[in-house]
Amino acid sequence: MTKSPFAALGLVPELLDALHDKGYSTPTPIQQRAIPHVLAGRDLLGIAQTGTGKTAAFALPMLQLLTETQERPKPRQPRALVLAPTRELAAQIHESFVTYGHHLDFDAAVIFGGVGQAPQVEALRKGLDVLVATPGRLLDLMQQRHVALSAVEIFVLDEADRMLDMGFLPDVKRVIAALPKHRHSVLFSATMPKEIANLAHSLLVDPQRVEVTPPASTVDRITQSLYFVAKNDKRALLAMVLEDPAFARTLVFTRTKHGADRVARHLHKAGFPVAAIHGDKGQGARERALDGFREGKITVLVATDIAARGIDVPEITHVVNFDLPNIPESYVHRIGRTARAGRDGVAISFCDAEEREYLRDIEKLTRQRIPVLKTPALPASERKTVDTADPVPAPRPHAARPGHGGRGPGRRGPGGGRRRRR
Numbered sequence: 001m002t003k004s005p006f007a008a009l010g011l012v013p014e015l016l017d018a019l020h021d022k023g024y025s026t027p028t029p030i031q032q033r034a035i036p037h038v039l040a041g042r043d044l045l046g047i048a049q050t051g052t053g054k055t056a057a058f059a060l061p062m063l064q065l066l067t068e069t070q071e072r073p074k075p076r077q078p079r080a081l082v083l084a085p086t087r088e089l090a091a092q093i094h095e096s097f098v099t100y101g102h103h104l105d106f107d108a109a110v111i112f113g114g115v116g117q118a119p120q121v122e123a124l125r126k127g128l129d130v131l132v133a134t135p136g137r138l139l140d141l142m143q144q145r146h147v148a149l150s151a152v153e154i155f156v157l158d159e160a161d162r163m164l165d166m167g168f169l170p171d172v173k174r175v176i177a178a179l180p181k182h183r184h185s186v187l188f189s190a191t192m193p194k195e196i197a198n199l200a201h202s203l204l205v206d207p208q209r210v211e212v213t214p215p216a217s218t219v220d221r222i223t224q225s226l227y228f229v230a231k232n233d234k235r236a237l238l239a240m241v242l243e244d245p246a247f248a249r250t251l252v253f254t255r256t257k258h259g260a261d262r263v264a265r266h267l268h269k270a271g272f273p274v275a276a277i278h279g280d281k282g283q284g285a286r287e288r289a290l291d292g293f294r295e296g297k298i299t300v301l302v303a304t305d306i307a308a309r310g311i312d313v314p315e316i317t318h319v320v321n322f323d324l325p326n327i328p329e330s331y332v333h334r335i336g337r338t339a340r341a342g343r344d345g346v347a348i349s350f351c352d353a354e355e356r357e358y359l360r361d362i363e364k365l366t367r368q369r370i371p372v373l374k375t376p377a378l379p380a381s382e383r384k385t386v387d388t389a390d391p392v393p394a395p396r397p398h399a400a401r402p403g404h405g406g407r408g409p410g411r412r413g414p415g416g417g418r419r420r421r422r
């Protein structure tokens with residue numbers, strides 16, 4: 001039998017078995033390039049966004065390094081620390097360690113805010129090989145002396161640019177200051193703003209730099225399209241678009257938390273199994289929504305940019321930009337939620353009169369024009385108010401109806417075949 005491509009990277013049989021169980025046959029480019037360096041003990045600067053397989057790129061070699069020494073962790077002194085910006089991302093990273101380390105003997109736990117600390121304190125007390133944490137709760141528990149970072153052998157800072165966006169950089173620096181001087185460090189970031197480059201410089205010693213898939217090439221694999229639509233018609237258009245059974249798992253983005261709730265309420269009334277996630281939702285509600293979405297009980301998840309960060313649902317079939325983001329990079333991040341791990345995806349955007357400027361910025365960044373679809377006739381009953389700004393924009397020269405894989409809703413008349421889902 002020929003050696004599996006993962007074995008060629010130097011991974012032990014226990015990890016190969018876990019990857020086999022998970023159905024992964026080939027490493028992604030970031031895994032291919034990062035794993036050998038991390039295994040060799042090199043510091044690593046990884047430039048890769050979510051969806052590239054970056055979690056396994058650090059989790060697999062870490063599991064191998066931590067378990068080959070047979071050392072047991074001391075109480076309250078984890079041997080490895082992974083810092084992540086959001087609760088969802090932290091939970092998913094922890095889940096990845098559990099999955100990939102299924103055939104190995106090690107202890108891992110995740111800690112984040114918004115939930116009681118007692119179980120987290122208990123897990124720390126027992127001793128951990130891997131601690132995954134968000135910065136705020138970690139600092140909190142450090143201050144209470146429930147955890148010390150003096151025994152950390154391997155440190156990973158994940159989504160460093162998100163830490164910066166979310167204002168966590170001071171907290172991150174305080175965590176780093178508490179780490180031992182001699183350690184093995186890895187930093188992942190989708191982009192490299194100056195602050196992160198500086199941080200990388202101070203954190204990493206002679207790092208190996210690996211960079212994969214700049215956003216534009218992700219964008220290339222995604223079928224994108226756009227509807228020009230009046231602001232007040234967006235909800236009716238969304239309900240119509242979602243009638244298409246091809247929209248099996250759709251992530252809908254809104255700019256605001258209120259917007260997310262409003263859209264979710266509207267879709268709920270229209271009979272769609274929908275949930276909203278955003279910063280005001282309790283941890284329980286967020287986890288229920290994500291679990292339901294993963295299991296397919298919820299087919300539409302409405303989210304804000306921040307809440308959607310780190311969501312790992314590989315089977316997202318469609319991304320809908322109910323509102324266009326005012327930061328063009330967010331468009332690339334959003335649509336990158338579909339087309340993960342090599343899959344193709346579909347992204348549809350709604351653009352009202354006030355969002356034309358955002359559209360221009362997005363098209364400038366991606367260096368692509370997004371094909372425009374003909375806006376279908378919408379049910380009159382849903383058009384309570386009229387967007388006076390510019391309800392029917394002039395068609396652009398390249399306006400076309402390429403559809404999204406030929407599965408678009410375009411021709412469906414008002415009111416036909418609604419409430420498909422229970």
Ligand code: AMP
Binds near residue numbers: 026049051312
């Ligand atoms: P990440 O970038 O770590 O969030 O991973 C993105 C998605 O790709 C996750 O759903 C992983 O489970 C999946 N994945 C990671 N590595 C592989 C692989 N080698 N083959 C197939 N899927 C993968």
